[in-house]
Amino acid sequence: MSATTAPSPATTELRPGAEVVLRALKEQGVEVIFGYPGGAVLPIYDALFQQNAIRHILVRHEQAAVHAAEGYARSTGKVGCVLVTSGPGATNAVTGLVDALMDSIPIVCLTGQVPTHLIGNDAFQEADTTGITRPATKHNYLVKRSEDLAAVVHDAFYVARSGRPGPVVIDLPKDILIKPAPYTEAPAASTPHRSYRPVTQPDMEQIKRAVALLKASKKPIIYAGGGVINAGPEASALLGEFVRMTGFPCTNTLMGLGAFPASDPLFVGMLGMHGTYEANLCMFHSDVMFNIGARFDDRVTGRLDAFAPNSKKIHADIDPSSINKNVKVDVPIVGDAAAVLRAMIAAWKDDSTAPQKEAVAAWWREIDAWRSIRCLAYKQEGKIIKPQHAVKRLFEITNETGRDTYISTEVGQHQMWAAQYIGFEKPNRWLTSGGLGTMGYGLPAAMGAQIAHPDALCIDVAGEASILMNIQEMSTLAQYRLPVKVFILNNEYMGMVRQWQELLHGGRYSESYSEALPDFVKLAEAFHARGMRAETADQLDDVIHAMLAHDGPVIADICVAKDENCFPMIPSGAPHNEMILGPNQEQNARAVTDEGKVLV
Amino acid sequence: MSATDIRNATIAVLVENEAGVLARVIGLFSGRGYNIDSLTVAPVDAEKRLSRITVVTSGTEMVIDQIKAQLDRLVPVHKVSDLTLEGPHLTRELALIKVVGRGEHRVEALRLADAFRARVVDATVQSFVFEMTGNAEKIDAFCALMRPLGLAEVSRTGAVAIARGERVV
Numbered sequence: 001m002s003a004t005t006a007p008s009p010a011t012t013e014l015r016p017g018a019e020v021v022l023r024a025l026k027e028q029g030v031e032v033i034f035g036y037p038g039g040a041v042l043p044i045y046d047a048l049f050q051q052n053a054i055r056h057i058l059v060r061h062e063q064a065a066v067h068a069a070e071g072y073a074r075s076t077g078k079v080g081c082v083l084v085t086s087g088p089g090a091t092n093a094v095t096g097l098v099d100a101l102m103d104s105i106p107i108v109c110l111t112g113q114v115p116t117h118l119i120g121n122d123a124f125q126e127a128d129t130t131g132i133t134r135p136a137t138k139h140n141y142l143v144k145r146s147e148d149l150a151a152v153v154h155d156a157f158y159v160a161r162s163g164r165p166g167p168v169v170i171d172l173p174k175d176i177l178i179k180p181a182p183y184t185e186a187p188a189a190s191t192p193h194r195s196y197r198p199v200t201q202p203d204m205e206q207i208k209r210a211v212a213l214l215k216a217s218k219k220p221i222i223y224a225g226g227g228v229i230n231a232g233p234e235a236s237a238l239l240g241e242f243v244r245m246t247g248f249p250c251t252n253t254l255m256g257l258g259a260f261p262a263s264d265p266l267f268v269g270m271l272g273m274h275g276t277y278e279a280n281l282c283m284f285h286s287d288v289m290f291n292i293g294a295r296f297d298d299r300v301t302g303r304l305d306a307f308a309p310n311s312k313k314i315h316a317d318i319d320p321s322s323i324n325k326n327v328k329v330d331v332p333i334v335g336d337a338a339a340v341l342r343a344m345i346a347a348w349k350d351d352s353t354a355p356q357k358e359a360v361a362a363w364w365r366e367i368d369a370w371r372s373i374r375c376l377a378y379k380q381e382g383k384i385i386k387p388q389h390a391v392k393r394l395f396e397i398t399n400e401t402g403r404d405t406y407i408s409t410e411v412g413q414h415q416m417w418a419a420q421y422i423g424f425e426k427p428n429r430w431l432t433s434g435g436l437g438t439m440g441y442g443l444p445a446a447m448g449a450q451i452a453h454p455d456a457l458c459i460d461v462a463g464e465a466s467i468l469m470n471i472q473e474m475s476t477l478a479q480y481r482l483p484v485k486v487f488i489l490n491n492e493y494m495g496m497v498r499q500w501q502e503l504l505h506g507g508r509y510s511e512s513y514s515e516a517l518p519d520f521v522k523l524a525e526a527f528h529a530r531g532m533r534a535e536t537a538d539q540l541d542d543v544i545h546a547m548l549a550h551d552g553p554v555i556a557d558i559c560v561a562k563d564e565n566c567f568p569m570i571p572s573g574a575p576h577n578e579m580i581l582g583p584n585q586e587q588n589a590r591a592v593t594d595e596g597k598v599l600v
Numbered sequence: 601m602s603a604t605d606i607r608n609a610t611i612a613v614l615v616e617n618e619a620g621v622l623a624r625v626i627g628l629f630s631g632r633g634y635n636i637d638s639l640t641v642a643p644v645d646a647e648k649r650l651s652r653i654t655v656v657t658s659g660t661e662m663v664i665d666q667i668k669a670q671l672d673r674l675v676p677v678h679k680v681s682d683l684t685l686e687g688p689h690l691t692r693e694l695a696l697i698k699v700v701g702r703g704e705h706r707v708e709a710l711r712l713a714d715a716f717r718a719r720v721v722d723a724t725v726q727s728f729v730f731e732m733t734g735n736a737e738k739i740d741a742f743c744a745l746m747r748p749l750g751l752a753e754v755s756r757t758g759a760v761a762i763a764r765g766e767r768v769v
């Protein structure tokens with residue numbers, strides 16, 4: 001354990017390990033912990049019972065505890081905290097941990113463990129938690145000595161939030177939770193960590209090179225990702241300042257939505273597999289690309305050898321391993337997004353070269369022509385509710401309320417429609433599972449956001465299949481009176497699976513029909529929530545209004561068109577300029593190659 | 601070097617001497633599909649509680665850069681150094697080689713061992729154990745020569761390496 005040698009004043013008073021853990025959590029600023037009890041963590045539950053500083057939220061499944069902590073973390077910028085028992089408690093948490101790892105969300109997860117003398121004996125509810133979670137976390141610890149306990153907790157929080165954030169597990173044998181342990185305070189922020197010291201301040205030479213490239217650019221694009229959100233609201237403000245001072249087009253990744261305001265005319269929408277036509281063509285035709293806090297994910301690049309073939313690439317990221325991983329870049333910048341943007345703004349002002357005003361104006365005319373295609377247009381005709389229309393009306397009507405709104409999603413078509421039709425003006429308002437694509441993420445994530453923001457509107461845009469993966473959390477909503485709204489786009493299909501089967505597997509809809517669905521209205525009622533349903537287009541607005549007006553949890557079952565596909569779409573293995581815009585184009589789209597078919 | 605050229609890299613990694621650190625490094629290589637030609641580890645500084653891992657790997661320049669960046673972001677890793685890239689360095693490996701045989705074969709084995717500067721560290725009337733240090737090629741060559749003479753068992757440490765001159769990791 002790397003924190004043990006950091007000399008911090010140890011108090012002589014010894015307290016039971018569980019109390020020491022809670023004290024360290026408190027010192028780290030933890031106010032809420034999402035958890036589920038069990039034998040190995042009973043000492044912590046006992047200590048929780050005897051204090052008031054930390055609020056415990058009892059979830060109904062450990063996976064949901066982690067997603068709730070993610071929702072809490074993403075909507076606040078704080079580290080989310082989880083407490084689960086040994087064995088099945090820990091293994092149930094693994095999906096959430098990997099989700100947080102992929103999306104760089106700071107989480108500290110405490111797991112119970114059998115007492116140290118039983119480790120390795122296949123004891124009751126023993127699992128090799130550090131072994132299982134090693135590739136599922138940014139780092140993990142097994143505490144074997146009482147004197148390390150407090151220092152490990154402090155170290156875990158430092159690791160979770162520093163550099164590229166991520167989930168950290170602390171495995172706590174039960175004897176360590178019971179035995180008296182000394183308390184050590186967190187090392188001062190100025191004390192350098194023994195081994196983990198991520199670079200946050202960018203190299204000024206690279207910043208100058210980046211600015212020189214951008215000033216000379218005739219077809220620039222700024223491509224901003226979740227790293228900007230992770231760097232705190234200031235980074236988003238600086239991004240806005242930089243984009244406006246350059247007048248360049250800006251696109252956001254799925255994880256970056258809200259980093260730049262959607263309503264700004266310089267915003268060209270989300271990019272990637274289901275991004276806008278204009279955003280993807282900007283990428284394809286750009287001559288200089290400035291990637292800040294995004295990782296050239298395969299959902300974004302499409303076919304790598306045809307990705308933005310003529311552009312010089314600047315990549316700023318806090319994680320050096322993200323740079324030159326998939327795409328070879330011309331200017332690598334390692335640093336925190338806010339620090340990089342601040343440096344870019346200063347360097348832009350310092351550099352006396354004039355930007356390519358006229359060329360960029362011509363570039364905007366090109367972009368406007370792409371925009372005029374209106375790639376997200378749809379026709380709401382007749383009685384059947386189009387899913388796009390449902391999301392658009394949800395957005396418009398929530399906007400009219402003027403309330404601060406947090407949107408989470410499950411995974412599937414509804415997730416992409418939410419990303420396309422809901423405009424985010426601010427960071428930290430959009431909670432979606434991007435990297436792992438975890439169905440069942442949205443309800444617990446909305447729950448976590450609602451805990452952090454009791455007065456805000458927290459909505460989970462869901463699919464009828466995904467919502468069943470963590471539906472038990474309706475019970476948690478009831479217990480804590482959390483007024484989360486679950487807005488189900490019920491197409492009676494695992495729509496995204498059905499779409500791929502339609503486009504890639506000859507329309508053989510193998511196992512993608514949502515058979516034997518529950519009655520979601522009755523289901524809501526069974527969970528002490530309000531259930532409502534819209535079956536026809538004329539009922540949609542009323543249901544949305546009623547949902548927002550109800551001061552408690554709601555499931556709104558929105559029966560939408562069953563066969564709608566999500567467009568635009570860059571088929572797997574295709575380059576950005578071979579985008580399918582809509583159903584009429586499916587036929588003329590180049591058949592997906594076998595190479596494309598192996599991709600997910 | 602072009603983007604598709606494969607090169608070898610001997611990488612020295614200074615890590616916290618703590619439980620699990622080797623598993624992290626090995627898991628990183630297996631999880632991300634990198635090659636491990638050889639990997640050795642031992643504590644090198646008791647006071648600072650540091651261990652040194654030497655990994656010999658191969659890949660394109662982009663992959664090797666990735667390997668180094670991925671190693672570097674492991675929390676207990678202090679320092680990652682690409683000895684191959686950074687200049688002249690020494691690589692050594694130790695092998696214990698057992699040869700079982702009688703008569704002419706024994707004489708020949710001893711003669712060759714002498715030529716390779718392998719030491720006899722154990723002997724019976726029917727067997728020898730040779731100890732040899734060198735680079736991997738030298739050990740490979742010696743083992744190949746021993747095969748027809750009764751090579752019975754080989755135990756090798758894998759490579760350890762250090763930069764020449766005053767340079768330190």
Ligand SMILES: Cc1ncc(C[n+]2csc(CCOP(=O)(O)OP(=O)(O)O)c2C)c(N)n1
Nearest residue numbers: 412413414439463464465466493494495496
């Ligand atoms: C845990 C998990 N299992 C499987 C998948 C694969 N998958 C992706 S989308 C999807 C269908 C989702 O259906 P639904 O929730 O109804 O959303 P829709 O696409 O219909 O909007 C499936 C099965 C996944 N992403 N996550």
Ligand SMILES: [Mg+2]
Nearest residue numbers: 463464493495
């Ligand atoms: Mg569905």
